[in-house]
């Protein structure tokens with residue numbers, strides 16, 4: 446089975462103080478990690494390929510920093526990577542990202558396309574839009590996959606912690622929920638092994654894309670503002686060292702009957 450997994454590099458919010466620049470994040474000086482959901486998607490793809498045979502390709506739309514994310518996923522076990530990079534792709538909305546991915550999918554032959562359920566901007570939109578553009582069936586929030594002949598049985602996480610099972614024909618697009626598996630550890634040794642691998646890059650012209658259909662020009666969702674909300678009344682920001690904050694928090698919890 447030929448499996449394509451869409452992966453995105455996202456700011457490491459655990460490590461970084463996020464600053465704003467106009468109506469967007471200040472992307473300079475940020476460190477990036479692979480989007481958490483995408484690690485589960487890659488792990489699932491590797492497990493499927495190990496079971497039924499096939500190849501796993503990871504693909505990203507991103508600037509030069511995204512190369513690191515592709516190599517990390519190759520160190521995890523993906524055999525191939527594709528980097529879609531062009532200035533024209535910058536400031537794409539979800540439709541733009543899906544348009545770029547669709548053009549790349551058209552250049553290959555994939556039975557199964559996996560995305561994460563969501564990424565840092567939280568739209569949860571790219572997978573569904575990509576499926577619609579390809580005219581492939583789509584299932585979201587998938588937390589179980591069983592491979593059959595020409596089709597899959599997929600579990601979906603729904604309200605109240607329930608799961609529903611669906612049969613879905615191949616080729617299809619699935620967005621993967623965390624918890625479907627346990628992504629394997631990637632060590633420095635593995636990353637070093639793929640550091641020299643040549644990763645093919647494609648720009649808008651290579652994909653036959655009209656530049657006005659992507660990027661800021663092609664966006665149908667235009668961000669109007671971006672800000673950190675002010676702390677509302679009643680919110681108390683605890684300051685001090687970690688130990689001081691913990692001690693104050695315990696005091697507050699005790700005073701309010703929480704402990």
Ligand SMILES: Cc1cc2nc3c(=O)[nH]c(=O)nc-3n(C[C@H](O)[C@H](O)[C@H](O)COP(=O)(O)OP(=O)(O)OC[C@H]3O[C@@H](n4cnc5c(N)ncnc54)[C@H](O)[C@@H]3O)c2cc1C
Pocket residue numbers: 450451452453469480482483504505506507535536537538539540542559560561562563564565566567568569570571572664666667668
């Ligand atoms: C006006 C505007 C300007 C923006 N400008 C920027 C900007 O300058 N820089 C920026 O980084 N973002 C920018 N964004 C955000 C960007 O559009 C979103 O990242 C994009 O819409 C995808 O949304 P998401 O990250 O919530 O992904 P979701 O739809 O939540 O992601 C679901 C899955 O789709 C796949 N996916 C998502 N993005 C990619 C990708 N790039 N490559 C491969 N697979 C992917 C992954 O599998 C992911 O798990 C902008 C958005 C708007 C509306």
